[in-house]
Amino acid sequence: MARIVILGAGISGHTAALHLQRQLKNKHEIVVVSPNSNWNWIPSNIWVGVGKMAKSQVTFPLAPIYQRKHIVFRQAKAVAIHPEGDINESQGFVDIVYTDPTRVSEEERLAYDYLIVATGPKLNFAATPGLGPEGNSWSVCTANHAEQSSAALEKIIEALKAGERKTLVIGVGHGTCTCEGAAFEYTFNVEHELRERGVRELADVVYLSNEYDLGDLGVGGMIFAQNGFETSSKLWTESLFRERGVRAILRAHVEKVDPGVIHYEDLDGAHHTLDFDFAMLLPPFRGVEMKAYAKNGDDITDALFAPNGFLRVDADYATKPYEEWAPEDWPKTYQCPRYDNVFGVGIAFAPPHAISEPRKSPNGTVISPAPPRTGMPSGVMGRTVALSIVDRIHRGGEAKLRTASMADMGAACIASAGTGLRRGSAAAITMFPIIPDRRRFPGTGRDLTQTSGEIGLSGHWTKLLLHYLFIYKAKARFGWFLIPE
Amino acid sequence: MEPMSEVDRNIAEAPLPTKGTLRRRKSLGYQVTRFVAFNFRMMKMVTRAHH
Numbered sequence: 001m002a003r004i005v006i007l008g009a010g011i012s013g014h015t016a017a018l019h020l021q022r023q024l025k026n027k028h029e030i031v032v033v034s035p036n037s038n039w040n041w042i043p044s045n046i047w048v049g050v051g052k053m054a055k056s057q058v059t060f061p062l063a064p065i066y067q068r069k070h071i072v073f074r075q076a077k078a079v080a081i082h083p084e085g086d087i088n089e090s091q092g093f094v095d096i097v098y099t100d101p102t103r104v105s106e107e108e109r110l111a112y113d114y115l116i117v118a119t120g121p122k123l124n125f126a127a128t129p130g131l132g133p134e135g136n137s138w139s140v141c142t143a144n145h146a147e148q149s150s151a152a153l154e155k156i157i158e159a160l161k162a163g164e165r166k167t168l169v170i171g172v173g174h175g176t177c178t179c180e181g182a183a184f185e186y187t188f189n190v191e192h193e194l195r196e197r198g199v200r201e202l203a204d205v206v207y208l209s210n211e212y213d214l215g216d217l218g219v220g221g222m223i224f225a226q227n228g229f230e231t232s233s234k235l236w237t238e239s240l241f242r243e244r245g246v247r248a249i250l251r252a253h254v255e256k257v258d259p260g261v262i263h264y265e266d267l268d269g270a271h272h273t274l275d276f277d278f279a280m281l282l283p284p285f286r287g288v289e290m291k292a293y294a295k296n297g298d299d300i301t302d303a304l305f306a307p308n309g310f311l312r313v314d315a316d317y318a319t320k321p322y323e324e325w326a327p328e329d330w331p332k333t334y335q336c337p338r339y340d341n342v343f344g345v346g347i348a349f350a351p352p353h354a355i356s357e358p359r360k361s362p363n364g365t366v367i368s369p370a371p372p373r374t375g376m377p378s379g380v381m382g383r384t385v386a387l388s389i390v391d392r393i394h395r396g397g398e399a400k401l402r403t404a405s406m407a408d409m410g411a412a413c414i415a416s417a418g419t420g421l422r423r424g425s426a427a428a429i430t431m432f433p434i435i436p437d438r439r440r441f442p443g444t445g446r447d448l449t450q451t452s453g454e455i456g457l458s459g460h461w462t463k464l465l466l467h468y469l470f471i472y473k474a475k476a477r478f479g480w481f482l483i484p485e
Numbered sequence: 486m487e488p489m490s491e492v493d494r495n496i497a498e499a500p501l502p503t504k505g506t507l508r509r510r511k512s513l514g515y516q517v518t519r520f521v522a523f524n525f526r527m528m529k530m531v532t533r534a535h536h
Contacts, residue, residue: 238499458520
């Protein structure tokens with residue numbers, strides 16, 4: 001009997017666990033380790049952040065699902081990987097520390113035959129002094145953060161109702177952030193909410209981002225074919241900003257967030273301040289803090305993990321100029337090059353480089369988005385690695401690994417711009433491939449027949465549909481596997 | 486008064502949707518067809534990602 005240990009129960013890890021259980025039944029042991037007791041459909045956190053959904057609508061407890069599916073669940077965080085075992089143990093294992101309130105701080109050693117690292121990101125608020133809910137700005141990265149943001153927004157709306165003028169700044173809180181799409185969504189959901197509540201006139205809404213142009217979204221922007229023309233996501237997004245009266249500050253690295261004042265540097269190297277009454281700024285990500293040790297106890301953390309803390313997989317990590325970036329740089333199997341029974345999926349794998357063009361200010365400050373890894377590719381990676389492991393268990397170590405490169409995968413992104421079954425709207429985007437390929441698709445980098453964007457009420461319906469579908473799937477209810485990732 | 490930044494200028498010069506476009510974005514009948522079309526496109530992409 002093989003034991004597969006999955007570190008993390010987000011979209012990628014949870015998807016992998018469910019597919020492994022479905023394929024292996026109860027003949028092998030699947031163990032999920034997650035410091036969180038709840039699963040969270042993160043794309044809907046923005047609706048919690050404007051008070052349109054309760055936290056309970058975007059989260060549910062993992063333990064009953066895993067109990068029903070006969071998956072072992074450890075509410076704990078992994079602190080170290082020993083891929084070669086140690087002097088007493090020939091099998092690889094991970095050290096975990098419980099966060100389960102009934103066993104808090106208890107340690108355990110978990111041996112594995114296969115390990116999937118799907119730990120997601122560490123929300124690195126510490127990279128920017130004053131950033132985050134424990135500092136001077138809000139976040140929607142977790143359901144709890146979103147709930148706090150909603151309460152703070154409500155106070156601002158009350159002040160606006162009393163006739164006060166307020167500045168609301170929404171965006172990213174560091175020059176290397178990713179998830180600009182989430183900041184975009186929250187900006188327009190807040191703007192929509194202010195209009196619905198009749199206080200828009202007194203509010204200045206400002207979008208603050210590290211993108212070079214609007215519509216970059218960390219994927220280097222997109223080209224759409226629309227009405228007989230090739231239109232850029234830049235122009236398309238600028239149009240939405242003009243229509244909704246939202247100001248944008250781009251090419252910005254937030255250096256510090258003081259109470260009511262954001263300090264930022266721009267790509268020209270100039271330093272600015274921006275006063276605010278409400279700020280929701282997303283943090284940069286890095287890998288969770290985990291060590292790795294060789295059999296003899298030597299620290300091999302730097303060999304297993306990239307400097308940003310994400311797991312090295314089968315990507316090409318050679319440093320090369322932007323002009324030489326190629327789709328082949330991106331991983332296909334998500335297998336760790338040093339240990340063939342270790343895989344990294346979702347946000348936990350180290351990307352070879354960004355997707356957007358890298359830029360630095362004259363002061364050497366990096367101001368360009370890190371590559372996003374949204375729900376759809378994360379789910380596909382989780383499923384692909386799960387099926388690769390199933391193949392290896394059934395057919396032996398020589399079974400060919402399955403592939404799911406972001407350079408050969410499309411993505412759909414539904415960016416909400418306001419809620420309401422009759423009054424909501426969203427920017428519905430599809431792109432193929434996620435990683436631009438200028439050799440296959442000269443000029444645009446992507447297939448124009450599969451890369452599209454449209455704004456309207458139907459986008460909101462689609463986002464709402466996905467909310468219910470993916471929560472249904474994550475709860476492993478009847479026929480869950482028929483819902484694709 | 487500060488000069489307009491490049492970003493501000495780009496937004497100020499971006500095309501505004503016409504009344505017809507804004508109406509279509511909210512029109513239930515039209516949006517039902519867009520909902521079907523977008524979801525069909527998305528399913529095609531998803532199916533491709535799974536094979």
